[in-house]
Amino acid sequence: MQALPFQPDQASxxxxxxxHLYYFLTLITLFFTVLIFSIIFYFMIKYRRRSPNERPKxxxxxxxxxxxxTAIPTMIVAVIFVWSASxxxxxxxxxxxxxxxxxxxxxxxxKAEHPEGQREINELHVPLGRPVKLTMTSEDxxxxxxxxxxxxxxxxxxxxxxxxxFEATKLGTFHLFCAQYCGAYHAGMxxxxxxxxxxxxxxxxxxxxxxxxxxxxxxxxxSENGCGxxxxxxxxxxxxxxxxxxxxxxxxxxxxxxxxxxxxIRESIVSPTAKIVAGYKPVMxxxxxxxxxxQIMDLVAYVRxxxxxxxxxxxxxxx
Amino acid sequence: MSTATLEPRVKAPRNYLNAEYGWKSWLFxxxxxxxxxxxMISITVFFIIGGTFAALMRIQLVEPQGALVQPxxxxxxxxxxxxxxxxxxxxxxxxxxxxxxxxxxxVGARDLAFPKLNLLSWYIYIVGGIFTLYAAIAGxxxxxxxxxxxxxxxxxxxxxxxxxxxxxxxxxxxxxxGLNFIVTIHKMRAPGLTWFRLPLFIWAMYATxxxxxxxxxxxxxxxxxxxxxHLFHVGIFSPALGGDPLLFQHLFWFYSHPAVxxxxxxxxxxxxxxxxxFSRKRIFGYKIVCFSSVAIAVxxxxxxxxxxxxxxxxxxxxLIFSLLSFLVAIPSAIKVFNWTSTLYKGxxxxxAPMLYALGFIGLFTMGGLTGLFLASLATxxxxxxxxxxxxxxxxxxxxxxxxxxxxxxxFWWPKISGRKYPNGWAALAAxxxxxxxxxxFFPQFIMGYxxxxxxxxxxPSEFQVLNVMxxxxxxxxxxxxxxxxxxxxxxxxxxxxxxxxxxxxxxxxWQTPSPPPTENFAEIPVxxxxxxxxxxxxxxxxx
Numbered sequence: 001m002q003a004l005p006f007q008p009d010q011a012s013x014x015x016x017x018x019x020h021l022y023y024f025l026t027l028i029t030l031f032f033t034v035l036i037f038s039i040i041f042y043f044m045i046k047y048r049r050r051s052p053n054e055r056p057k058x059x060x061x062x063x064x065x066x067x068x069x070t071a072i073p074t075m076i077v078a079v080i081f082v083w084s085a086s087x088x089x090x091x092x093x094x095x096x097x098x099x100x101x102x103x104x105x106x107x108x109x110x111k112a113e114h115p116e117g118q119r120e121i122n123e124l125h126v127p128l129g130r131p132v133k134l135t136m137t138s139e140d141x142x143x144x145x146x147x148x149x150x151x152x153x154x155x156x157x158x159x160x161x162x163x164x165x166f167e168a169t170k171l172g173t174f175h176l177f178c179a180q181y182c183g184a185y186h187a188g189m190x191x192x193x194x195x196x197x198x199x200x201x202x203x204x205x206x207x208x209x210x211x212x213x214x215x216x217x218x219x220x221x222x223s224e225n226g227c228g229x230x231x232x233x234x235x236x237x238x239x240x241x242x243x244x245x246x247x248x249x250x251x252x253x254x255x256x257x258x259x260x261x262x263x264x265i266r267e268s269i270v271s272p273t274a275k276i277v278a279g280y281k282p283v284m285x286x287x288x289x290x291x292x293x294x295q296i297m298d299l300v301a302y303v304r305x306x307x308x309x310x311x312x313x314x315x316x317x318x319x
Numbered sequence: 320m321s322t323a324t325l326e327p328r329v330k331a332p333r334n335y336l337n338a339e340y341g342w343k344s345w346l347f348x349x350x351x352x353x354x355x356x357x358x359m360i361s362i363t364v365f366f367i368i369g370g371t372f373a374a375l376m377r378i379q380l381v382e383p384q385g386a387l388v389q390p391x392x393x394x395x396x397x398x399x400x401x402x403x404x405x406x407x408x409x410x411x412x413x414x415x416x417x418x419x420x421x422x423x424x425x426v427g428a429r430d431l432a433f434p435k436l437n438l439l440s441w442y443i444y445i446v447g448g449i450f451t452l453y454a455a456i457a458g459x460x461x462x463x464x465x466x467x468x469x470x471x472x473x474x475x476x477x478x479x480x481x482x483x484x485x486x487x488x489x490x491x492x493x494x495x496x497g498l499n500f501i502v503t504i505h506k507m508r509a510p511g512l513t514w515f516r517l518p519l520f521i522w523a524m525y526a527t528x529x530x531x532x533x534x535x536x537x538x539x540x541x542x543x544x545x546x547x548x549h550l551f552h553v554g555i556f557s558p559a560l561g562g563d564p565l566l567f568q569h570l571f572w573f574y575s576h577p578a579v580x581x582x583x584x585x586x587x588x589x590x591x592x593x594x595x596x597f598s599r600k601r602i603f604g605y606k607i608v609c610f611s612s613v614a615i616a617v618x619x620x621x622x623x624x625x626x627x628x629x630x631x632x633x634x635x636x637x638l639i640f641s642l643l644s645f646l647v648a649i650p651s652a653i654k655v656f657n658w659t660s661t662l663y664k665g666x667x668x669x670x671a672p673m674l675y676a677l678g679f680i681g682l683f684t685m686g687g688l689t690g691l692f693l694a695s696l697a698t699x700x701x702x703x704x705x706x707x708x709x710x711x712x713x714x715x716x717x718x719x720x721x722x723x724x725x726x727x728x729x730f731w732w733p734k735i736s737g738r739k740y741p742n743g744w745a746a747l748a749a750x751x752x753x754x755x756x757x758x759x760f761f762p763q764f765i766m767g768y769x770x771x772x773x774x775x776x777x778x779p780s781e782f783q784v785l786n787v788m789x790x791x792x793x794x795x796x797x798x799x800x801x802x803x804x805x806x807x808x809x810x811x812x813x814x815x816x817x818x819x820x821x822x823x824x825x826x827x828x829w830q831t832p833s834p835p836p837t838e839n840f841a842e843i844p845v846x847x848x849x850x851x852x853x854x855x856x857x858x859x860x861x862x
Contacts, residue, residue, distance in 0.1 A: 008769050018697050022768070025698060029688040036659060036684050040677060043662035044669075047598070054599070054666040058854035061604035065660070066653070073652040077645035080695050085638055088696035092634045107474075141470040142564060144629065144704055148770025151701040155630045157565070158469060159558025162631035175779065179704035179772045181463045183470060184391045187775035289559075 011170035011195065012150035013131075014091050019151075021083055028076060094165035098131040102214070102297045105136065105143035105156040107182060108189040113294065115301065117213045118205055122191030124176065126168055127201035133165040135262055139293050144180035147193050153179055159270070161263050168195040218302025221295055230284070239284060240277045246307025251278040260307070265300045334737065334834040349434035350837055355420035356735070357441050358411060363804070365407040365448065372400035374797060377759075377790040383780040390776035394461040395477070397774055399451075401464025406486050407448050409716060410578065412724045413585035414531075415444070415496055418524050420735060422500055424828035424835060425518050427509025427844045432502035433495075440495035447489030454481035463774060465575070468556035468567040472548040479549050483542040490535045490542075493581075497531030500524050509827065511846035515609070518826055518850045519595075519602060522609045523588025526616040530577045530584075534620070538574035541567065565630055572623035580619040583683075583715055584612055586723020587654060590676045593730050594658050596824040597673035598665030601851035604657045611650035618647040628699045637696055644694035651687050655680060670822070671745030675726030678753045682718025686711060689764065707767025710760045718756055725752070725803060732807065733821045737834040738814030740806045748806075752799035758792025825852050 010016050047056075101124070102113045112124045126132050136145055136156040143156040145164065154164040178189035196204060212220070222228060230239035245260045253276040258264060267274055269291070272284035291299070335352045338344075345353060376396050379387040388396070419437065423430050431437050454460055460482045462471040471479050504525050508517070545567065547553045554560030556567045595602050602608055624632060624640030658680055667673070689711045693699045702708065733739055762785040767773075771782045778786070820829040825848075831840050 018701055021695065022692070022698050022701075025692050025695065028691070029685070032688055033681075033685055036655060037681055039659050040662065040680065043659070043665070044667055044677070047662060047665050047667050049599075049666045049668040055854055056599055056664055056666045058601050058852075059603060059664065060601070061607070061657075062660075066604050066607055066657075069656040070649060070653055073649050077648060077691065077694075080691060081642055081645050084695035084697040085641060088637065088700070089634060091697070141474050142467060146704065146770070146772065148701070148705075153629050153700050153703060157558075157631065159564065160631075175770060177770065177772045181394075181467070181470070181774040183474060184394060184461070186394070187390060187777050190779075 009149035009170065009172070009174060011168055011172065011174055012147075012152065013167040013169055014087075015149065015151045015169075017087055021080075021087060024083070025080065028080075091165075094133040094163070095131045095167075098133040098165055099127075100133050100135060101126070102294075102301075103134050103136040103145060103156065104139060104293050104297070105145070105178070105182075105189075106139040107141065108178070108185040110145070110176060110178075110189065110191050111294065113214060113297065114205065115214055116205060117211045117217070118208045119211070120208070122176075124191065124193045125201060125204050126193060126195055127198040128168055128171055128195050130198065131165055131167040133163060135161055135163045135297070137161050137266075137293050137297070141182050142180050143178045143182050143189065146177040146179035147174055148177070149174040150193075155180055161266055163262075168193070171195050171197065214298050214301035215305045217295075218298035218300070218305075221291070221299050222302055225287070225291075227299075238280070240280055242303050242306045244307055246304045248307065252276060253278045253280070262300050262304075265303050266296055269296055269299060332832065333836060334832065335837045336737065336834050338837045347438075349430070349438055351419050351423050351431050351434065351437055352735075352835065352837075354437050354441055355416050358415040358419060358444070361441075361445065361448065362408050362411055362416060365403050368452075369400050369403035369408055370797070370800065372396045372403065374793065376400065377793040379776065380778070380786045381790050383778050383783050383786075385777040388776075391461065392459075393776035394463075394774070395455075395459035398460050398463050399455050402451060402460070402482060402486070404716075405464055405578070405582075406489055407444075407451065409582045409720050410493060411444060411496075412582075412720065413589060413727060414500070414524065414527055414581070415441075415492075417520075417589065417724070417727045417731060418496070418500060418527075418585065421520065421731065421828055422503055422524055423507070424734075424831065424839055425521055425826060426504060426507055427512060427827045427840065427846065428503060428507040429838050429840070429843075431499045432507060433499050436495050437499055440492040440499070443495070444489055444492035447485045447487075447492065450481050450485030450488060454478035454485065457481065465571065466542070466545060466567075467571075468545065468548070469558065469562070469564050472545055472555075472567075473552070473557045473559065480546050483546040483549070487539050487542045487546070490539045493531045493535045497528035497535075500528040501532070504528075509844050509846055512827075515606065516846055516849050518588075519591035519605070519608055519612075520585075520588035522612050523584045523591070526612040527581050527584045529613075529616050530581050530619065534574045534577040534581075537570060538578075541570040541574065544570075565627070565632070568627055568630065569623065572626045573620070576623045576626065577616075577619040579712075579715065580615055582720040583723075584615060586679060586683075586720045586727075587612065589723045589727035589730070590658065590679050592824075592826070593672045593676040593726055594661050595851045595853065596730070596822050597670060597676070598662050598667045599823075599853040600661050600665040601849065601853060602657065603660040603663070604653075605849075605851070608654055608657050611653050614650040615647060618643065618650070622647055625694055625699070628696060629703050641694055641696050645691070648687060648690060648694065651683075655684055655687070669746070670729075671740075671742055671749055672726050672730035672822075674746055674749035674753075675722050675729060678749060679719060679722040679726060682714055682722060682753070682756065686714030686718055689714065702767055704772055705767035706763040706771050706773055709773050710763035710767060713760045713763075717760070722752070725749075728803070728807070730822070731828070732810070733817030734828060734833045734835070736807075736811055736814070737817055738810045739817050739821065740803075740810040740814055744802060744806050748799055748802040751795060751802065755792055755794075755796030755799045759789050759796050760792070762786075762788040762792070825850065 104111045113119050138156045138158040146153040150166045152166050154162050174193045176191040176193050230237045231242050233241050233243050235241040249257050250260050251257050270288040273282040276282050379385050458478050460477045462475050544555050548555050554562040556562040622644045625644040628637050766785045817833045819832045
């Protein structure tokens with residue numbers, strides 16, 4: 001048995017601000033609990049029955065009091081609501097320039113893949129002081145990526161991407177828990193997040209078995225699966241060109257426009273007929289079940305790199 | 320078994336208990352009071368089963384690596400604990416036992432509007448219960464009481480379908496009970512019993528019945544779809560079959576959050592009756608307490624998304640659900656303030672029911688306030704899925720609903736059985752339960768804040784101290800629950816005979832003998848006063 005800690009480690013940029021709200025809520029809870037208990041005990045003693053035939057006077061109620069104790073809790077919850085919602089909003093989107101790591105959950109392990117191709121299981125190495133965005137999906141059931149020391153948590157769903165971010169502010173090894181019940185060994189789906197000095201992290205990246213980068217792996221899959229037969233780069237194939245698609249608006253055949261992000265690219269691979277690009281026919285077969293989630297993430301990384309390349313080319317062209 | 324023990328030794332006047340004898344007179348009875356007793360015995364059996372599962376879980380968690388069973392078994396324990404306690408104990412507890420017994424008596428009627436439907440609802444409940452117990456014996460179920468997809472629909476190879484069918488069937492029992500109450504309260508009130516003369520227990524039953532009727536069908540549809548996907552692989556929830564994994568959670572919580580109010584509103588009604596009686600005061604701000612019940616019932620349908628803040632639902636949806644969840648806290652706060660103010664300048668006595676009611680207020684206050692941590696977006700992200708959630712809802716469900724049920728049982732036991740229980744033991748049990756409860760569940764708040772996820776069969780060793788504390792508390796709580804079970808059974812045979820109104824309470828149920836005759840009232844009473852006419856002038860005018 002270990003000694004009882006007072007609070008979990010505060011190891012991320014948001015941990016302290018979440019804790020402040022937590023302390024405030026604890027104070028409110030303590031205050032009202034003590035208030036109600038004291039009033040009850042006071043009344044219990046002061047107004048205890050002194051003779052069996054005692055008949056107190058009836059009190060109808062008191063409108064000003066009712067208004068008061070409706071208004072005060074309303075104001076308090078309004079403060080909590082605004083405080084917590086603004087904190088939540090601030091933390092909803094990752095900062096620009098976050099480094100990206102891909103996470104796949106499966107019964108009962110966590111797999112992470114760094115953009116340069118390093119893979120790890122039930123461990124996640126991250127550099128100190130740099131925002132990290134996780135793009136996550138599950139190969140089977142719903143899991144949940146929870147790092148108590150960072151005060152972050154997000155469900156990891158099959159069939160779609162969710163994302164979250166954190167910036168570690170403390171060196172060390174922290175618990176990674178699955179917080180959504182996922183079957184027999186749910187309790188064993190735990191790992192650690194290892195926060196390292198940026199230099200150490202670079203060294204770790206170099207030292208670990210690299211394989212190929214996600215982009216390169218995606219490019220290989222792209223040609224192996226014959227994607228390039230239709231998605232030719234001049235746009236004259238059966239499918240739209242993928243150059244410059246990522247991160248830019250896409251016009252759909254139903255008249256809508258959306259921004260091409262990870263979620264859209266993934267959906268276009270597993271259920272291609274869900275959203276058809278204007279001017280093209282719904283002829284692409286689904287790759288659902290033929291590619292693992294990790295392979296799909298590689299493909300998404302490749303499509304993303306095509307978007308960036310095209311962006312650069314355009315910028316250079318303008319110059 | 321019940322007929323023998325309930326038979327009075329002295330020759331008692333004719334009442335609903337001695338009107339007829341033999342098993343047929345119970346299993347084919349149309350008397351709401353006898354049906355209430357059928358429910359009472361059944362839910363007590365389920366409470367003991369569910370409590371046994373909880374005890375095994377607490378023993379398992381004494382050691383970080385798990386002291387008792389394999390993880391697969393532990394998962395089945397917490398699933399069955401939840402399913403049994405929620406669907407087969409808490410939801411029927413106060414409505415089906417006390418509500419069945421009291422609604423006709425309190426409104427001055429001879430029975431519920433549809434006595435046959437009432438008996439049918441008990442049989443439906445029993446059939447649902449048998450399915451669930453069958454599932455427990457035939458291998459169990461390991462999905463958690465929330466049955467989240469796609470784990471439940473396509474991955475779990477336990478008895479998901481049997482339990483889903485059990486819950487589906489039992490739902491109809493709730494719907495029929497709710498329907499019966501609504502019609503009875505609308506159409507069968509005694510002359511002079513206007514809406515604002517109704518006891519608050521009736522208002523609470525009315526609000527609860529609304530939720531039962533409007534919410535339960537959605538649960539039925541949801542578990543039906545779940546069974547469909549589990550059995551025939553129809554793609555509804557599983558993405559591998561083309562379904563949406565979060566759709567299940569929306570449907571499930573659309574019922575299951577209001578279901579929390581099915582469990583707590585009746586307890587609030589019970590507590591209102593007890594506080595008024597033992598402080599000899601009208602409930603402070605009676606009308607506001609009435610309306611707050613209805614407000615809770617309505618708002619309760621609009622907050623389901625607060626269970627899903629971390630599922631990746633849109634931040635704007637999260638914002639609205641957070642706001643609505645805060646709003647639903649306000650009527651609850653108003654109720655607490657009004658109960659507390661009822662004590663002011665009252666004449667307070669401390670019989671056992673009052674101790675349970677005061678315990679309820681304290682624990683419900685803590686349960687409600689810790690709900691703010693979870694309605695609040697930024698803190699919910701950290702606390703969701705941890706033991707903080709477990710602690711919070713046990714404060715509401717056990718500290719609230721079970722304390723309310725026990726308070727009600729102690730209050731109306733003389734009316735139900737015609738006997739008195741030993742007050743000293745009852746007061747001791749109330750104190751033991753209050754203390755044991757806090758020792759069990761308070762450490763879980765800290766555990767959750769420190770990050771221990773719920774539904775873990777084994778855990779990192781740093782959480783052991785708190786887990787051992789919680790298990791120690793649970794053993795005290797268990798003793799606390801055993802004591803009333805013993806003296807209630809004892810009192811049925813050996814308790815002193817109760818007079819018709821032992822507490823000096825107002826309310827029509829106290830104006831008829833204990834236990835009441837089968838037809839409830841020799842003559843239908845005429846009501847000339849408000850519900851809580853405890854003051855001197857009113858009390859004189861009353862007789």
